Amino acid sequence: MTKEKDYHSNNGFSSNLTKILFCYVIPPILVIAIVVIGIWGGGQQSRAEEYRYAAESMYVQAYTELVDAIYEINISLSKLTVLQSCSSIAYTLDDIWRASAICTGLMSQLPQSHVDTFEMNQFIIRIGDYARTLSLNCMKGDELSDDDRRQLKELLAAGEKLHEELQYKLSEGIIPDKGLTGEAFYSSAAAVDSDGNEINEFTDEADSKYPTLIYDGPFSESTEKLEPKGLSGEDIDESTALAKAYEYIGGDVVELAMDSKSDGRIPSYDFHGRMADGRKLDISISVQGGALVWLRIDLTSDAEGLPGADEEDALISKCREWLSAHGYGEMEPTYAQYYSGAALINFAAKIGDVIIYNDLIKVDVDRKTQTVCGIDARNYLFSHTERDIPTNLLSVDEVQAKLSKEFEINEINLALIPATSQTEVLCYEFKGIMGDSEFALYLDAQSGEEVKIFRIIGDENGKLAI
């Protein structure tokens, strides 16, 4: 046999093999593959349907409960038109507050377009917030004012309209299914003009179908639009802000460059830079007056655990030095946390003997170098202003007599604390122990009423007031 023949016979063999493969092997494999894929696909399809039904039933449940809870709010609002006595009014207002919280929770579960529903969310949260504010006033003995009664009636009218609309959608089976993806979350189902373009219908707030509520609560419009009170002076330009930033950071900074202008709640210039030893830093300087908004410098320390008394004192005195060097006046350390190598110490402003808790500056100190490496002055900038401290106070003894005899007092201060989102009240602060737990209790320095209580929780990172 020649080699050529050899090759030919091999070739013949392989062509036979090809034939066998094409006729007898491949087709059955393909058929099996198609069947397997078909079965797999069918399984996937039915599983997808199962998930869809499960999700849909959750949405329908949430929607139904939402409609019920709004109905409950309306019933309570209507009762308030009749009620006159403070206790029953407070009780009914608390019902509204509770139902509003339920509604808010349910709304967050529905895959709705945020653009279409954030006003309804606002309406429902503010009903609850307003009811809570009124109820606290009622418990202090304040009667509902004519303005409040008028606002409650307006809320009832808007609430009834809303309920009717949602009830209709529910009965027609129009359950929101937009907003399952990020894209639909920010696109409106309703607002489309004749060319099919979305209309930004929320630029004009006067068009809102919900009444504007005037009150002082954490979610009220006036609170959400609060301006920083602590800023004064002229607007500064970028280069002046840069010079201010160098001033705040001190000598070790070698490089600082503009990041961007930040036009948020406190218009400011953001810079980033580098210290001489290579650590990175970020700093924000307000446009008005060039105040420090916040500062962050990388840490060098990796200290863990709580410090001893000596270390704590040293850290606090470094913070005090920094604060007074930068013109913040006298400030009092309140609570501290220790994590990631830093001590985060809260400092409150002081006027005479009175601690001003709203005027809060958070200071980060590196535990290794004991240098200030972070400042957060946003709270301070929002609230710091001239204040009139009341003088006709009850004596400490008179107020202390109202406390439980078992409450073991360690420390007493005068403190100005937030009463509502926009008002403050002067209190005696009693820090002490009840049983195994630590508390800070605040009593109105003029009336002696209990205003606020915090439980002080100590953990491996420090102390927190809850």
Place this chain on the structure above:
Amino acid sequence: MKKIRNLFSILMVLAFLLSALLPGLALAESLRYGSRGAKVKEIQNKLKSWGYYKGSVDGIFGSGTQSAVKAFQKRNGLTADGIVGSKTAAAMGIKLTSSGGSSTGSSSGDLYLLARLVHGEARGEPYKGKVAVAAVVLNRVKSSSFPSTIAGVIYQSGAFDAVSDGQINLAPDQESINAARDAMNGWDPSNGCLYYYNPRTATSRWMLSRPVLLKIGEHAFC
């Protein structure tokens, strides 16, 4: 030569068909690779919810589990040896020593959830950008236009892509945890913003019509 090429292409077709069917087969036969028990189950559960592991949660450390562990390690910058040691366990949020589940207070639970969102939404962003994303969540909690809890805001249907595509279930790195903590302690580089988007990928007209107040990394805040 032509025939040989034919033969080769036939083998390719076969290989392709097999590879289409293989994942199912590979999972059916799990090699018994040592460890068994509740901890293995816990690891399998975690890996499964993050999308690394597709097999059954049987408490047996097989090859499927091993390759899933390797994939997890690679993704999280750990040595991809397929062995769950202390570092990998920590990255997974699993305690190897204690038998009970880790007890976390509500606030540290919120911190971890926020850290997972930051990790899922802003992994490639500068640190300041990560804190800003966490701060937007906290600003929403305080806003009347959004749910009033951290979990409510994060899991609001459609609100965050990282929730929609499951990336929120990845174990957060230390930087994301620090960013979440810095935001919870008050640092707000977003300057009070309630929204952010990536201008290169955003399509919502409503979002794009809002005035941009600042930019950090790839994100525009408004």
